[in-house]
Amino acid sequence: xxxxxxxxxxxxxxxxxxxxxxxxxxxxxxxxxxxxxxxxxxxxxxxxxxxxxxxxxxxxxxxxxxxxxxxxxxxxxxxxxxxxxxxxxxxxxxxxxxxxxxxxxxxxxxxxxxxxxxxxxxxxxxxxxxxxxxxxxxxxxxxxxxxxxxxxxxxxxxxxxxxxxxxxxxxxxxxxxxxxxxxxxxxxxxxxxxxxxxxxxxxxxxxxxxxxxxxxxxxxxxxxxxxxxxxxxxxxxxxxxxxxxxxxxxxxxxxxxxxxxxxxxxxxxxxxxxxxxxxxxxxxxxxxxxxxxxxxxxxxxxxxxxxxxxxxxxxxxxxxxxxxxxxxxxxxxxxxxx
Numbered sequence: 001x002x003x004x005x006x007x008x009x010x011x012x013x014x015x016x017x018x019x020x021x022x023x024x025x026x027x028x029x030x031x032x033x034x035x036x037x038x039x040x041x042x043x044x045x046x047x048x049x050x051x052x053x054x055x056x057x058x059x060x061x062x063x064x065x066x067x068x069x070x071x072x073x074x075x076x077x078x079x080x081x082x083x084x085x086x087x088x089x090x091x092x093x094x095x096x097x098x099x100x101x102x103x104x105x106x107x108x109x110x111x112x113x114x115x116x117x118x119x120x121x122x123x124x125x126x127x128x129x130x131x132x133x134x135x136x137x138x139x140x141x142x143x144x145x146x147x148x149x150x151x152x153x154x155x156x157x158x159x160x161x162x163x164x165x166x167x168x169x170x171x172x173x174x175x176x177x178x179x180x181x182x183x184x185x186x187x188x189x190x191x192x193x194x195x196x197x198x199x200x201x202x203x204x205x206x207x208x209x210x211x212x213x214x215x216x217x218x219x220x221x222x223x224x225x226x227x228x229x230x231x232x233x234x235x236x237x238x239x240x241x242x243x244x245x246x247x248x249x250x251x252x253x254x255x256x257x258x259x260x261x262x263x264x265x266x267x268x269x270x271x272x273x274x275x276x277x278x279x280x281x282x283x284x285x286x287x288x289x290x291x292x293x294x295x296x297x298x299x300x301x302x303x304x305x306x307x308x309x310x311x312x313x314x315x316x317x318x319x320x321x322x323x324x325x326x327x328x329x330x331x332x333x334x335x336x337x338x
Contacts, residue, residue, distance in 0.1 A: 011038040011066070011167075011209070011229050012036075012224060012228070012229050012230070012250050012251060013034075013036065013037045013038070013220065013229065013230055013231075013232075013246050013250045013251075014037060014038040014039070014040060014068075014169070014209065014229060014230075014231040014232075015027075015030055015037055015038070015039050015040060015231070015232060015233070015236045015237075015243070016040060016211055016231045016232065016233035016236075017040035017041060017042055017043055017068075017070040017095070017097075017139070018042065018233055018234070018237060019042050019043060019100075020042070021042070021237055021287070022039070022040055022041060022042050022237075023041075023042060023287075024059065024060050024061065024064070025274070025279075025283060025284040025287055026237070026287040027039045027040075027041075027060065027064045027067065028061050028063055028064055028267070028270050029240065029263070029267050029270075029284070029287050029288060030236070030240055030243055031063050031064055032258065032262075032263040032264075032266040032267045033240060033241070033243035033244045033246070033258050033260075033263045034243045034244070034246040034247050034258070035247055035253070036246060036247045036250070036251045036253070037243060037246050038066050038067070038068055038092075038093070039064055039066070039067050039068070040067075040068050040069075040070055040095070041058075041060075041067070041068070041069045041070055042070070043070045043071070043072045043097050043100060044057050044058065044069065044070065044071060044072065044082075045071070045072045045073060045110075046071060046072065046073035046075065046078040046079055046081075046082040047073075047078075049071070049082040049085055049086070050078060050081060050082060050085075054085065054089075058085070058086065058089045058091075059089070060089075060090075060091075061270070063270070065092060066092045066093075067091055067092055067093075068091060068092060068093035068094065068095050068137070069086045069089075069091045069093070069094050069095065070094075070095040070096075070097050070139065071083065071086070071094060071095065071096055071097065072096075072097045072100065072110045072111060073096075073110050073124070074109045074110040074114060074117075074120060074124065075124075076120075076123045076124045076126070076127035076128075077127065079096065079124050079127055079128050080127040080128055080130065080131035081131070083128040083131050083132045083136070084131050084132060086132075086134075087131075087132040087133065087134050091134065092134060092135075093134055093135045093136075093137060093166075094128060094132060094134060094135075094136055094137075095136075095137045095138065095139055095169070096121070096124055096125065096128065096136070096137070096138045096139070097110065097111055097139055098110075098111065098112065098114045098115060098121055098138055098139060098140040098141070098156070099111065099112050099139050099140050099141045099171050099175065100112055100182070101141075101144075101175040101176070101177055101182055102182045112140075112141050112144050112175040112177060113144065113177060114140075115140060115141060115143060115144045115147065115152055115156060115175075116144065116147075118155045118156040118158075118159040118160075119159055121138065121140075121156060121159055121160060122159035122160055122162055122163040123163070124163075125138060125159075125160045125163035125164065125165050126163040126164065129163065129164045129165075135166035135167065136164075136165060136166055137165065137166055137167040137168065137169060137207075138156075138160050138165055138167075138168050138169070139168075139169040139170075139171065139211070140153070140156055140168065140169075140170055140171070141170070141171050141173060141174055141175045142170060142171070142172055142173065142174055142192060142195050142196070143174045143175075144174060144175045144176070144177055145174070145175075145176060145177055145178065147174070149174060149192065149195055150195070150198075153170065153195060153196075153199055154199065154202070157199055157203060157206070161203065161206055165206075166207065167206070167207035167208070167209065167228075167229075168199075168206060168207065168208050168209070169208075169209040169210070169211055169229070169231055170196045170199065170208065170209070170210055170211065171211045171212045172191050172192050172193050172195065172196050172210055172211065172212040172213070173186075173189040173190065173191055173192070173212050173213075174189045175189065176188070176189060186212075186234075191212055191213045193210060193223060196208060196210045196227065197226045197227060200226060200227055200228070201226075207228045207229065208227055208228055208229075209227060209228055209229030209230060209231055210223055210227050210229070210230055210231065211230075211231035211232075211233065214230055214231070214232050214235065215235050216235065216242060217242060217245055217246065217249050217250065220232070220250065221249065221250065224250065230250075237287075237290065238290045238293060239290050239293040239294070240260075240263075240287075240288075240290055240291055241259075241260045241263075241290075241291060241292065241293060241294075241295070243258075244257045244258040244259060244260065244262075244263065245257045260291045260292050260295065260326075261323065261326065261327075263291065264288065264291055264319065264323060265323070267288075268316060268319060270284075271284055271316055271319065272316055275315060275316065280314075281309045281314040281315065281316075281318060281319075282309040282310045282314070285305040285309040285318070285319065286305075286309075288305060288319075289301075289302045289305060289306065290302075292326055295326075296326070296329035297325050297326035297327070297328065297329025298326070298329075300322070300325035300326070300328075300329060301322045301323075301325055301326050304318065304321055304322040304325055305318065305319070305322050308321070
């Protein structure tokens, strides 16, 4: 698929940043389903960007555009320097994480605990805005712990708007920094999309997107009646096939939906190139396991990739065998239907 960059305000749909999941291979695979979706990196800390292996942390393929890099940090000067590095790498947007509730993030004084320090978040955004020309956005929660979500979200939003933020993505749950694991924080606190909609109505000129518990494109379309963007995380990862209809349904493109078979076939040149560079096949195929979720041949596809891609020297022929199993499953289903 061809590269596509666009203004941040046109990003009606995004795939959420997810630790250990949305690496460069995952993003390149997701791009085969949709030209339009905004893709995100995993969260990268400012310390890693400033002192680590930048090519390993920030490198990406041109096919991934439009692409945003999410940073974790709380020191304005460090975030400004990291944002400059992100911009130099060619990212289309830089995003500040104010939503991750993990213990490691809390110990570093960033992520969701920054909901307690809205003025610091504003200072961080101001420093990033002064450092780069690409859009600077924030991803936050509606509040943490015992905060009043009405006050907490408004206060945070007002601070970043005053700092010049270009957009706010809101995970429509509180985060409980004590008593819940990061996994539980993705499911246990109740969703409150209405709170995010009220924020948009109060700040009509601010790009406001919503994240959290959105299961499919039907729900996404409903939320887009009141909000500027929707962001899917686990639903898109476990069933990437739903991404094939994003461009038509959410952007009005006339091109036909991309099927999972078409997407996997389009991904094969990327896989071949990475294999030639020494990347193990399983590092790429682990992101493909849900490609045929709910479709004929899905189980065989997963089994072949899971068992065979991890073997030493596994090559692209493994993916071809998995696709053949899908085609065989579809033929059997068609025969039964006839």
